[in-house]
Amino acid sequence: MTITDAHFWDLIHAERVRLVDMLEGLSDEDWRARTLCSDWTVDQVVAHLTAGASTGTWAWIRSMAGAGFNASRHNDRRLARYRGATPAATLEAFRRAATSTTAPTKDHAAWLGEVIVHGQDIARPLGVPVTPDPVAxxxxxxxxxxxxxxxxxxxxxxxxxxxxxxxxxxxxxxxxxxxxxxxxxxxxxxxxxxxxxxxxxxxxxxxxxxx
Structure with a gap:
C-alpha cells in the first residue's frame, strides 16, 4: 500500500516526539556521550536532526554550494547554527522543529529513516529503549x-x-x-x-x- 505525504509526515512527527520524550530524561553527561553516528555526540546528532527539519530545498542547495559541495563541511555549518549553548537549548530547538514539514527534498521515507536511525544511534549506546512505530x-x-x-x-x-x-x-x-x-x-x-x-x-x- 502506498501511503500519502500527509501520512508520512504524521509518522515523522510521531518519531520526533518519541525521541524528544526520551531526550528529556537524559543527563548532561548523557548529552556528551558518543553515539553510533561516527564521532558525533548526542548533542550533535540532535542538532543535526533540527537542521534537517529546518532546511528547505533552496536553503539546502545554498548551504551545500557554500560548503563547496563538501557534505562534511555542510553538516558542520548546519550543526554550528542549530546546536544550542546547552543541552537544554539544543533540545528546545528540536522540540520546536518536531512538527515541521520542512525538508531538503520530497523523499519522505529518507527523512523518516533519519529520525529513526539517529534515534537508535543515540539510544542504543546509552541503553535506553526507544521503540519506533513498526509501520514507520x-x-x-x-x-x-x-x-x-x-x-x-x-x-x-x-x-x-x-x-x-x-x-x-x-x-x-x-x-x-x-x-x-x-x-x-x-x-x-x-x-x-x-x-x-x-x-x-x-x-x-x-x-x-x-x-
Missing amino acids: VGEVARFFAAKDFAVNSRGLVKGLALEADDTSFRSGRGPLLRGHLLDLVMAMAGRPDSCAALDGDGVEELHRRLR
Missing part, C-alpha cells in the same frame, strides 16, 4: 532496500537476502540476513554494531562490507 520502520526498510540516498543502503546489501523475523518484510536474493526489522534497517544504514543482532550466512559478508 517498514516504510524505511523498503526505501533503504530499494534506493541509495543519504546512505548507500541499497548498495550495501546488494546480493544479500533480508528477512525480518518479526514482520513479513523480505527483500533481495543471496546469502541471508535475518533479524528484527529495526536491526535490518540499522544494518542498511551502515551501523556495524547491528551485525551482532542478525543471523544467517550473509552476516559475515555484511560485516566485511561495513569494515
Whole structure:
C-alpha cells in the first residue's frame, strides 16, 4: 500500500516526539556521550536532526554550494547554527522543529529513516529503549532496500537476502540476513554494531562490507 505525504509526515512527527520524550530524561553527561553516528555526540546528532527539519530545498542547495559541495563541511555549518549553548537549548530547538514539514527534498521515507536511525544511534549506546512505530520502520526498510540516498543502503546489501523475523518484510536474493526489522534497517544504514543482532550466512559478508 502506498501511503500519502500527509501520512508520512504524521509518522515523522510521531518519531520526533518519541525521541524528544526520551531526550528529556537524559543527563548532561548523557548529552556528551558518543553515539553510533561516527564521532558525533548526542548533542550533535540532535542538532543535526533540527537542521534537517529546518532546511528547505533552496536553503539546502545554498548551504551545500557554500560548503563547496563538501557534505562534511555542510553538516558542520548546519550543526554550528542549530546546536544550542546547552543541552537544554539544543533540545528546545528540536522540540520546536518536531512538527515541521520542512525538508531538503520530497523523499519522505529518507527523512523518516533519519529520525529513526539517529534515534537508535543515540539510544542504543546509552541503553535506553526507544521503540519506533513498526509501520514507520517498514516504510524505511523498503526505501533503504530499494534506493541509495543519504546512505548507500541499497548498495550495501546488494546480493544479500533480508528477512525480518518479526514482520513479513523480505527483500533481495543471496546469502541471508535475518533479524528484527529495526536491526535490518540499522544494518542498511551502515551501523556495524547491528551485525551482532542478525543471523544467517550473509552476516559475515555484511560485516566485511561495513569494515
